Amino acid sequence: xxxxxxxxxxxxxxxxxxxxxxxxxxxxxxxxxxxxxxxxxxxxxxxxxxxxxxxxxxxxxxxxxxxxxxxxxxxxxxxxxxxxxxxxxxxxxxxxxxxxxxxxxxxxxxxxxx
Numbered sequence: 001x002x003x004x005x006x007x008x009x010x011x012x013x014x015x016x017x018x019x020x021x022x023x024x025x026x027x028x029x030x031x032x033x034x035x036x037x038x039x040x041x042x043x044x045x046x047x048x049x050x051x052x053x054x055x056x057x058x059x060x061x062x063x064x065x066x067x068x069x070x071x072x073x074x075x076x077x078x079x080x081x082x083x084x085x086x087x088x089x090x091x092x093x094x095x096x097x098x099x100x101x102x103x104x105x106x107x108x109x110x111x112x113x114x
Contacts, residue, residue, distance in 0.1 A: 011051055013044055023048040030061040049077050057103045065095040074099050 012022045021035035021044050030052060035045045052059060062085065063070045071081075083098035090096055 009052070011048060013039075013048060015039060020044060021048060023052055025052050025056075025059070028056050028058050028060055030059055033061070045073060046077060053101065053103065059101045061099050062089060062096045063099060064090065064092065065097050071097065071099070074101075077101065 009025045010022060013020050015038075017038065019036070020039040022032070023030065023034075024032040030049075033045060033048060035048075049059075059079075060082075061074065061079070063074060065071075065084070075081075079099040079101045081097050082100040085096045085098065087093040087095055
């Protein structure tokens with residue numbers, strides 16, 4: 001993660017109690033998105049993703065296959081499943097799913113890949 005911070009793009013969101021969430025991105029690859037439990041359901045995760053989408057025509061992330069809440073969240077934000085892995089790239093060595101978001105060229109809005 002330190003390498004991502006040094007050469008990538010990290011945004012940290014704060015609330016009255018301190019850090020409430022963060023997103024770490026290197027180019028089009030999102031390495032981490034975390035929202036503190038007290039801030040879940042407030043729109044913070046969506047806001048962090050929206051910031052990442054501003055200057056990227058495409059974003060890619062990996063999510064654990066068993067993490068259905070996260071997969072649903074990303075799908076609601078316009079990400080689509082684009083592949084499966086066996087966990088070679090994650091710390092847990094658990095099956096994961098590649099998800100991709102593309103900006104829609106015709107409207108400039110987020111959406112499914114063309």
